[in-house]
Amino acid sequence: MARLNVNPTRMVLTNLKRRLRTARRGHKLLKDKRDELMKKFLDIVRENRKEREIVEKLLMDVHSRFILARALMSSEMLEEALMFPKQKVSLKTSTRNIMSVDVPVLEFTTEGSGEEDIFPYGFANTSGELDGAIQALSEALPHMLRLAELEKSAQLLADEIEKTRRRVNALEYVLIPNLEETIKYIVMKLDENERGNLTRLMKVKDMMLEQARQQRLQRDGLLQE
Template identity: 60%
Template sequence: MPAINVNPTRMELTRLKGRLKTAVRGHKLLKDKRDELMKQFLDVVRENRALRKKVEDALMEAYGSFTVASALMSGEMLEQSLLYPKQSVELDMSFQNIMSVNVPVYHFKTKSEDPGEVYPYGFATTSGELDDAVDSMASVFQDMLKLAEIEKTSQLLAEEIEKTRRRVNALEYVKIPQMQEAIKYISMKLDENERATTIRLMKVKDMLLKEAIEERQEETRRAIEASGGHLGQAEEI
């Protein structure tokens, strides 16, 4: 018996063959999608690895400059220098479709194009190390935003790869084998029924032939008996 309940009819056989054809085609498309997603994912991972190293190195440099600046300046003066930023940032987000996966794309823009606006303090009371730290943070900010975009993209692609992989496995190891088994079962049942019908027809034919032969023999016997009676009457005359 197959794993799924089916009626062994020709209509069900035709329906299952159509479903099997669709499932095989869908399985191939999903495998192609999974392979392309893996290719895109590996490209994103490589880009993420290189960009993360760049961001980490830039942040280490910025933190080092801040550490030196905090050692040369008092805590109150450092806090007051960075309390009121002059520059503002506008962030827009759109989406890009990668193999039916909508991944975010961030667009970064500062309010002012003047690079000097990044320093929210006067240069008379601050150290040069603080300038280096602020400049390093300003330069790495866009890379950090790009890194966030790439990491979110890799996360979404990984989730889609996992879903696609489960669907491919479900079709390959469950659905398609079940339908193939059901088609085989129905075909065997139909062949068995056809053989049984053929045997019944042959038996009916044999019975009809036997009855016809017996009727012919009976008619011959009656004809002989009738002929014998007429001959007897003729002899008596």
């Protein structure tokens, strides 16, 4: 612990006690914030794990179906079937606040006349495996966006947790101990000064009493003469 370089006066002592109260209150608030952030972070991590499993399963299905479709169809037919999509996807981004952290919210909308618009081709010259791949990819899209949202939210919360942890540690292990040590030093110095002043006052009192006694003795001696 390091003592602050201040003058040991009562005014400084009052200011330091006020700073110590503020630091302790801030330390408690930051600890509460850190704990709540950790709770939110763990909730997001658990949901993130579930979404990742869903996305990985759907993408593996998409990949395997595309491989089968490519084996059953020529490259030219496959490229021609996917060249002109019928459906358009629009992505809207916004944020929501979690414990003073703005995390992303991703929303998408599709423009088309119906569910069949996800297939940008006719069914006569294409494989059923390609239909299944397109369908699985369509189902994976909202989960992929949700996963991206959760991944970024977890990253932002982790950064905020680390910042809050550093602040808590700085207050707990640096500022508060330094303030306590400085207050203890000033109290000790003020008590020492007070004892010194009391000693000097007692000496002055003894001197004054001795002087009064001498004057009284001299006065009594003059009266006897």
